Amino acid sequence: MIRFICVATFLILFLILSIPVFGIEWIIGKFSPEKRDYSSLRIVQWGFKRILAITGVEITVIGEERVPDEPVLFIGNHRSFFDILITYSRCKRLTGYVAKKEMEKIPLLSTWMRYVYCLFLDRENIREGLKTILQGIEYLKKGISICIFPEGTRNKGEELTLLPFKDGALKMAEKTGCAIVPMSLNNTAEIFENHFPRITKTHVVLEYGEPIYPGKLDKETRKHLGRYCQQVIDETIHKNAEILKKEA
Template structure:
């Protein structure tokens, strides 16, 4: 209970503390390159996320940092739990926005940070709005930003990786960018498996090799989704065999 209360207080307090920085990054001029602007914006969410993960007391191992190329990519990750976003923001050294459920847009300050980070809010209950969100994500990728998606659509809570929905991978195909599969193991052990209490865990984050646009452009998106899912699953199997 103590860790949970402490993290909640930190998250709330830091958002208020970040308001001056939010105003500064909202005022960044278009004279900056996309990479430079995104890097400046990413500093605060990254620091915030790294501190949150430290407060859980978890041990975090990151593999495959060398697989992150320059330029826009679609990051595709499995989704274990609520701590996936802080984990990725804090330990993937590449600024990115992400697809979020539209309800988050109602949260003060946080939603404004997500807007400057180039997050996309999606209402899965409204098909037309969801299509517009996909188009928005495609445009952001074409502009040079990186986007993260969780194709499972919901948290596995530490269970088997669920089927990947192919729709989110359309962002990469329509924008013509590489796909970076990412494996998350252990975040559900922090929260979801503990009756929603915080407990230190051993977390592994694996960034897999990029799938170039030329490698998947002529494939059906359902096939691509299955292949990306299998890459993520295989990366976990290989680690267990090596140990």
């Protein structure tokens, strides 16, 4: 429980102390939007890294050199709130995450999310969902990477299972021609969700896969792109489960 209390305390203090920072960021943005964007990115990453340090999580990262130096669509399996902290803290470029619409109502946190180009997806409204996808396409065209979890929600099933990937989540890559970068995460639910409300020190594995360019795939694979990407991540999490099994 001590780690949980420390994380909660840090998060509350971070958000409260952010209030004057928002004003500073707004002023910076008036003179240099790019500097504002990157300062917001680094501030949020700093906060995430501090939280991860408090949890004591050990992260094994594989294949980070595979991520191209260009705007991409990151996709990943999703089992924990900590998936966002682990992956976002490693972003080298501006990257907006697709979050559920309800997150937009959280004071202060939602302000930071807007500053770092997060998109709020209404999963119940098809028309609004399409607007979100179109906004993501515009961000990619401007050089901002996007991250989405194609399962559509946090998977609460068994560790090495995946919910069906939604093809609509990948339209941003198909429409812009950008690369899809698979992110395969192992053991993240063991940090918190598997024994709520305790936070435990654990070992997780994050692997970045080879970039997938939809335009270079054959017609049949493009037709079932979600299934193809799911297979890539499924194979990777099963492979990396062996790393963790050796430690058990």
